[in-house]
Amino acid sequence: MSFEFKLPDLGEGIAEVELRKWLVAEGDQVSEHQVLLEVETDKAVVEVPAPRTGVVARIYRKAGETVKVGETLVSISEATEKAPQRPPSVGIVGTLPEADDEVHAAVPPSFTGLATPMVRKLARERGIDLLSIQGSGPRGCITPEDLDRPTAQQGGAAGRRVEEKNAAQPRCIEETFGPVERLELRGLRRTIARNVTASQRTAAFVTSMEEADITEIWELRSREQREVESRGTHLTFLPFFIKAAQHALREHPLLNASIDDAGQAIIVKKHYHFGIAVSTPEGLMVPVIRDVDQKSIIELAEAIQELGRKAQERTLSRDDLKGSSFTLTNYGHFGGTFATPIINWPDVAILGFGRIVERPWVHRGEIVIRKILPLSLTFDHRVTDGADAAQFLGRVLRSLEDPALLFIEGR
Numbered sequence: 001m002s003f004e005f006k007l008p009d010l011g012e013g014i015a016e017v018e019l020r021k022w023l024v025a026e027g028d029q030v031s032e033h034q035v036l037l038e039v040e041t042d043k044a045v046v047e048v049p050a051p052r053t054g055v056v057a058r059i060y061r062k063a064g065e066t067v068k069v070g071e072t073l074v075s076i077s078e079a080t081e082k083a084p085q086r087p088p089s090v091g092i093v094g095t096l097p098e099a100d101d102e103v104h105a106a107v108p109p110s111f112t113g114l115a116t117p118m119v120r121k122l123a124r125e126r127g128i129d130l131l132s133i134q135g136s137g138p139r140g141c142i143t144p145e146d147l148d149r150p151t152a153q154q155g156g157a158a159g160r161r162v163e164e165k166n167a168a169q170p171r172c173i174e175e176t177f178g179p180v181e182r183l184e185l186r187g188l189r190r191t192i193a194r195n196v197t198a199s200q201r202t203a204a205f206v207t208s209m210e211e212a213d214i215t216e217i218w219e220l221r222s223r224e225q226r227e228v229e230s231r232g233t234h235l236t237f238l239p240f241f242i243k244a245a246q247h248a249l250r251e252h253p254l255l256n257a258s259i260d261d262a263g264q265a266i267i268v269k270k271h272y273h274f275g276i277a278v279s280t281p282e283g284l285m286v287p288v289i290r291d292v293d294q295k296s297i298i299e300l301a302e303a304i305q306e307l308g309r310k311a312q313e314r315t316l317s318r319d320d321l322k323g324s325s326f327t328l329t330n331y332g333h334f335g336g337t338f339a340t341p342i343i344n345w346p347d348v349a350i351l352g353f354g355r356i357v358e359r360p361w362v363h364r365g366e367i368v369i370r371k372i373l374p375l376s377l378t379f380d381h382r383v384t385d386g387a388d389a390a391q392f393l394g395r396v397l398r399s400l401e402d403p404a405l406l407f408i409e410g411r
Contacts (some may be wrong), residue, residue, distance in 0.1 A: 001076070001077045001078060002057050002058075002077045002370065003051070003052060003054070003075065003076045003077075003161065004072045004073060004074075004075050004112065005036075005050070005051055005072070005073050005074050005075070005076055006069075006070050006072050006073065006213070006218070007048075007067050007068065007069050007070060007071055007073055007346030008048070009069050010039075010041060010046060010069070014041050014069070015068060015069055015131055016066055016067060016068045016069065017039035017040060017041050017046070017066070017067055018037055018039065018040045018064070018065070018066055018067075018186060018187055019037060019039055019063055019065050019066075019067050019073075020037070020038040020040045020045060020063065020187070021038045021040070021063055021219065022036070022037045022059060022061075023035055023037055023064060023180075024036055024037075024056050024124065024324055025056065025058060025059070026056050026057065026058060026059055027053070028056045029054075029055055030053065030054060030055070030056060030077060031050065031051045031053045031075065032047045032049075032050055032052050033050065034049060034050045035050075036048055036049065036050050036056075036073075037049045037073070037074075039067070040056065040187050040188065040191075041191075041318070042096040043385070044314075044316050044317060044318050044320070044321055045314050045315075045316075046318070048073075050076065051076075052076060053360065054075060054076040054078050055073075055075075055076065055077045055078070056075075056076060056078050057075040057076060057077040058074065058075040058258045059073075059074050060073060060074060060075075061073055061334050062073050064184075064186060066075040067248040079331070080149065088091060099125050102367055107251065113398070114357065117146065119141075119142050119143065119146075119151060119309065122144060122147055123142075123147060125148065127217040128147055129372055130142055133146050133147070138274065139306070141179055141271075143179075145184055147173075149287075150267075154302075155385075159256065165405060168216045173320045175196065180243065183360065185330065187282060187283075188280075188283040188285070189282065189283045191283075192283050192284055195345065196342050197343070199342055199343050199345040200342065200344060202261070202345060203343050203345065203348070203380040203382065204337065204380055204381040205340070205342075205343065205378055205379075205380070205381070206378070206379060206380050206386065206389070206391045207340040207376055207378045208376075208377045208379070208386065208390055208393055208395075209338050209375065209376050209377075209381075210374075210375045210377075210393045210396075210397060211373060211375070212372070212373045212375060212396070212397045212400040212401055213370045213371065213400075214237070214240075214356065214362065214371050214372040214373045214400050214401065215363075215370045216401070216403055217237065217400060217403045218237075218286050218356070218371045220403055221236075221237065223233055225387070228298060231298070233301050233305055234296060234301065235297075235298075235301050236301065236304065236306060237330075237353075238276070238300075238304055238330055239297045239298075239300035239301045239304065239332075240297065240400070240403060240406065241328060241330070241351075241353055241400070242274055242289070242292050242300055242328060243292070243297065243300070243399070243406045244275075244396045244399035244400050244406065245274070245328060245351055245396055246272050246274070246292050246293050247395070247399055247405070247406065247409060248393075248395035248396045248399070249326060249392075249393050251391075251393060251395055252384075252388055252390075252392040252395070253268050253269075253393055254266065254348075254383050254384040254388060255326065255379060255383075255384060255388070255389070256272065256326050256349075257269055257325070257326050257348050257383060257384060258325075258347060258348060259346065259348060259380070259382060263370065266383055269325035271290075271291065271293075271325060272291065272293045272325060272326070273288050273289070273290045273291065273323050273324050273325045273326075274288065274289050274291045274324060274325070274326050274327065274346065275287070275288050275293050275324030275326070275327035275328070275344050276288070276289060276304060276307065276328055276329075277328070277330070277331075278308055278311040278312075278325065278328035278343075279334070280312055280314070281312075282314075285311045285316065285321065286321065286324065286344050287307040287310070287311055287316055287320045287321055288320060288321065288322065288323055288324045289303045289307065290323070293336055297406075303311050303401070307320065312388065319364050321345065324344060324347055325347065325353070326347055326349060326350075326351070327343070327344040327347050327349075327350040328351050328352070328353070329341050329350060329351075329352045329353070330351070330353045331352055331353070331354065331368075332353050332355035332356060332373070332374070333355075335354060335355055336354050337354040337355055337357075337374045338354055338374050338376050339352050339376050340378055341376060341378050342378065343378055343379075343380060347379065348379060348380040348382075348383045349379040349382075349389075350377075350378050350379065350380065351371060351375065351376070351377050351396070352375065352376040352377075352378070353374070353375060354373065354375070354376070356372065356373050357371075357372055358371060358372070359372040360369070372392070373400065375393060375396065375397075377393055378395050
């Protein structure tokens, strides 16, 4: 007897997920609590375990598909049963090859026949078999010039079969100005698109900008880097930026808040949990460092290093990605200067840091070369005003330009 396992409720109001990867195949023996598959939610990659011991009888959904809570994922038979198998096709001359095998046997795998509608029309008019042509365009797409090559041959039934098979595969898309490639908005990129659109639609964005002379922090970090690295931690500038922002939020608490739109209320946070934007190959993630007011510079450096590692390996839990009260993003690491960062909803502010550059600067009455850091603060104008934001940035500047304040004022 088979048991149909449906996508369970993963909590936090999650209605659908993207099926990321199957870890079992049809016919596999599985035990209770063994991980069957990985799915991707708005927050993180989640492992889904088997609800019981048995044999994987049938897998209903493919990797890359969107699955809603309550939809069937897999059938699991009792351990004594065998997963049903499709009988082979039999004719009067014996066993026949399956359809896919026939197509692959008839056509070399490199001849995929991918082409735009215009090229296909030209090929039909000239009686050319697209299977005989190795495309020179993007992803092997066949171009009009490829049809003029001497190797172009007339087509037949095999070409029609492969063309039908390729209809479900990624295709060249013809536009007015030339071929393009269509990339599905999936996984983390789709989550990012949904979140930033919701944030832009909800908040009243304003961005304020400043510049800070961080020469003394630069020198302090250079002096202490070796000592910190001896403890197995890499010291970046970000822990100093976090501390400066945290001290400033004590004096400007409306930036450490969220809005209850339904209740028409501002929720001022009495804790300091900072979201830190981390770039990964699949897109931006924002893990959270909790209680930054209770951590030293070195402890913050350790936390940043650990969260960064987990983000790159996609091992962050849902708890690692929720509960921020304020967000920081260091886009200067990639060469940017000023920006208008998007608020990490439901926070009401995000502080961005640009590329540190050497600039002529008036310091103690003289023009000298100093290390200058651009800052950009985006805030929700529904919660506070430009004066408060400017004063907040001014407080951040004082701490960055005189790092002794970060230690004199304690945690």
